[in-house]
Amino acid sequence: MENAVFANGFEDHIEGAEAWYALEKIFSASSKARVMQLRLEFQTTRKGSLPMMEYILKLKNLADSLAVIGEPVSDRDQILQLLGGLGANYNSIVATPQHHKYNKKEHFNRNTSIYNRNNFGFNPGRGLNGGRSRGSHNNRP
Known part of the structure; x- marks a missing residue:
């Protein structure tokens, strides 16, 4: 981390607020990239050959990771993703909640x-x- 912030040799000229601003600039880009990576992984996760419990836990862990970094996934979106990633073998289960x-x-x-x-x-x-x-x-009466 020190190398990233002080690589330009300006460590003698940095004040407290400037240091925080420099850190924010360095890490905000990587934070945004992490959010996008986790969201993409969450939205494209499919059950495939995974056991059901492993599939559910994978989605839950991704949703939890997003929540930890300030990007929570709503319960509704978690359910929709879970159902949407099941595949054709589960069409009868997926269709039931949509019609009720x-x-x-x-x-x-x-x-x-x-x-x-x-x-x-x-x-x-x-x-x-x-x-x-x-x-x-x-x-x-």
């Missing part, structure tokens, strides 16, 4: 319906207490 759309309202309605069918004292039209307001225990 999660509908929160449908999920809520289905779960509410199941809850109501189990007769937990909830009447959809009248609430938990059969439509009576608070304090109206004497006015039961």
